[in-house]
Amino acid sequence: MSSKLEGDVRPTASYARPPTAPRRRLKFARLLVLAIASYGAVRLLHLRIPWSHHAAHRPANAERIIAQCRALSRLPAPPADFADRTESDRFEPGTPPTLIINGTIWLGGERSVVGELYMDGGVIRAIGYVPKELYENKAGVVVVNAQGAWVTPGLVDLHSHIGVGASPALNGAIDVDSPLSTIQPWLRSLDGLNTHDMAYTTSIAGGVTSALLLPGSENNVGGQAFMIKLRKTRERSSSSMVVEPPYGLWGEVDIDLEAPVRWRHTKHACGEEPSKSWGMTRMDSVWYFRQAYAAAVAMRNAQDAYCSSALSGRWLDIADQTFPYNLALEALVDTLRGKVKVHVHCYEAVDFDGIVRLSNEFQFPIAAFHHAHEAYLVPNLLKNTWGGVPAIAMFATAARYKREAYRGSEFAPKILANEGIPVIMKSDHPLLNSRYLMYEAQQAYFYGLNASLALASVTSTSATVAGLSHRLGHLKVGHDADVVVWDSHPLQLGATPLQVYIDGIAQLSYAPEVVVEDGLSRMTLKEQPVAELRVQPSVADYDDEADEVLKYDGEPPLGAKEIHADEVLFVNVLSIWQQDASNELHEELFGPEEPMTTGEVLVKDGKIICTGTCARIASSPRLVDLEGGSVAPGLTSYGSSLGLVEILAEPSTNDGGAYDLFGNLAPEVLGGKILRAVDGVQFGGKDMLIAHRSGVSTAVTAPTSSGFLSGLSGAFSTGAWNKAEKGGIIQPVTALHIAIGHRGSIPSISAQVAGLRHLLSTSKEGEIWWSVAHGSIPLIVQVHSADVMSTLILLKHEIQIQFGSTMKLSFAGANEAWMVAKNIADDGIGVILVPSRTFPGTWEQMRTVPGVPLTDETNISLLLAHNVTVAIGAVHASLARNTRFDAIWAYRDAHGKISKRQALELVSYNVNKLLGLEEPSLSRELVAYKGGDFFSTSAKVVGMLSADRGITELF
């Protein structure tokens, strides 16, 4: 039996249960009976009250009972003198004190200071100016010159499954959702925390220092969550990773009734996810919640009645009782007592409505709604939550993977912030790789959330919502020494940590230059911060789009506002990217000298007819001011089911899955023919249109498959409305796609390779496989493992010798391609990295080059250095819109090792060429950017020039 994790089409906003997991049903009613039966049977032994005949019947342990009862109403708070601490409870002895000098230190809000930051004992001891007395007599102080780099708090990811849904994903390490019941307040994510997750290192490399470890969302009450730090601890245990563990984890020895209470966390979920997992409906979910909370209320009331007697000395009234307690309900009782941060996975208005009523009926507050794709549409409903409005923890642009996420909007962070609702960006790792949590904040910022709130959304806001703002998420004296030094302004695309400290311990171990001077080790960071990227990036104005999304209740019109067959004159154009005769792409500046001058571009029928000074030859054109923007090739998206799916989890909105040669055999009616994506393409979908207005002109998509054979891809225009439209189909057949790896229920790798060998070597003229063997149609193999790639290289030789041919082969996915880069280069094989930045998701893709700051090279730069034709792609259709951002990332990540031209080619010329577009030329579709060039985040797509379609669209 094989597992099906990578490429699993089961789209869930939280971590998916392996399809092979047993699914036992224990009805909640049965559990309740169990709970009631154990009522009174489960007792804290020390609370047993001995019968006493003395006056007032005061039992011997009365003091203990009184303490227990007094503690009930105490709310979580840090100890009063917490801010004065000079050593953290998490301090690892031997950690050297560290003085960062010349940092641009973000203090929260709009405040920052250029100066020093000193950490010792695992806490921040001084910021701004550091008095010498603090460190002059200390041994081993390390002085780090940040050279002006931005310094922020370590990032706090409020929604993560790191370590419980481990990377690489293996069946033996998925402890996210319990299959036993839908109400399980007693479960603890900590009990599944794998200490060997490969993602700790990569997420830390992205600046993430702590993460709230939530159970999954298949159960209404999924269990208790824990905030962990991602660093390795000396003890190497799961428990030692937890920040401020709630009392009682170790039993009675760990309970201090006099100490300030610590926050607990719980995960709830409503809507699709629990419904699908338990074969129930939203109505059932809310009933199960009510039933559970009603039982908790009864327990709380019994405790209160008991304590009321005890605290007023009426011992006789409770002489034959013990403190009412039930292990299964205690977490919900604590929730009612306001001691638990409640995190609710909830997407839609209907679901918020149910939970907001629940919170009022049983009177408990909610810390945050997570995912919450429709939250921006119902701010007033959210404000009716008992105890105050919850925060919203969301993704920036990932959406439409299921119906609940259909109305997700990139403008939601801004809209919610304007309503005064706290905004948090989260990863749901490994759904999104938390290494790129800051990227989520960057996107929120690009689409209108202001800079201070964007930075807060992954630091101080998340720490505050987790009840840990006294130690996490802020750079403040007395706070945990979780600190990130960035190579650029953290909101710049591609911002990468130069160093990350957790509890004062440096996490990135490269060999910095060290000079010992005055007894201090003076250290220079590996890279200099990049001067021009040290400023806050400028952004485009999306106010109108944000207004529209509200006006149209989450379904704004996405097509072009204007379509012109006639002349359009773009003025104030700074540059234009063009291809020369040898297909070399280059950027032509209109005024290459300083000060830069701008030019004009005149377009007719979607074709450029003049550049430079064009106004005088134009006849009453539509005038568009690009405000110093530029014209660049339309981008091509590959890798997702763009154009074949609308809502991934809803079969009726999609083309459906291809048949597989190894699984459900092709029905006879197909006559052995291979599927063509072009026959299933659907135009006008949200992902297509959003990608289009983000500069992606072309989708090259293969039939959706989770098996060996996918079929023939086609190239479509993302902006067309139907197939009959001129230029809607760019090329009906582009390449043949298969996958070799551990996917679905297909047999071994060797069986898949044997199958491919058979299909190619026995192919007859007129068959697709024959065309592949002869190189007249490219073969794209989805493959991650370097071993499989080398096998395929040898197979390619075999086939070429047999037919005296040259095959056109590319590897897609290709995490481990760098390991065989030379062979790939020698054989003229192309590489399409999909996704362009990711992490070791499965065993087959474990050996990645994680890139800076962990390695000098990135995959892309390594492969390009070998002269391999490299392209990049996206896995999810909703992320196709980010193709330009992915290219900018590739450029910045390579730290000068690749040029802008090469970065742009990754998503245009190269991808077209590898995927078999007959005319990979880049002049068919051009994009007009306003307010900046292709590589600047302030650039906004305002026009698409399509020679094929004979039109210019304006957005």
Ligand SMILES: *C1O[C@H](CO)[C@@H](O)[C@H](O)[C@H]1NC(C)=O
């Ligand atoms: C290299 O490419 C693989 C496959 O797309 C990816 O998983 C990995 O993260 C990439 N590394 C870098 C630094 O982009």
Ligand SMILES: *[C@@H]1O[C@H](CO)[C@@H](O)[C@H](O)[C@H]1NC(C)=O
């Ligand atoms: C501080 O950083 C700035 C920016 O890189 C640099 O110009 C300056 O020389 C640095 N000062 C010191 C004392 O290192």
Ligand SMILES: *[C@@H]1O[C@H](CO)[C@@H](O)[C@H](O)[C@H]1NC(C)=O
């Ligand atoms: C960011 O938004 C918040 C909330 O609307 C506001 O308090 C703050 O002043 C804004 N900051 C800037 C720089 O506009």
Ligand SMILES: *[C@@H]1O[C@H](CO)[C@@H](O)[C@H](O)[C@H]1NC(C)=O
């Ligand atoms: C890549 O191509 C360039 C230009 O043709 C050449 O100078 C270089 O040696 C090649 N690199 C390798 C590793 O083949």
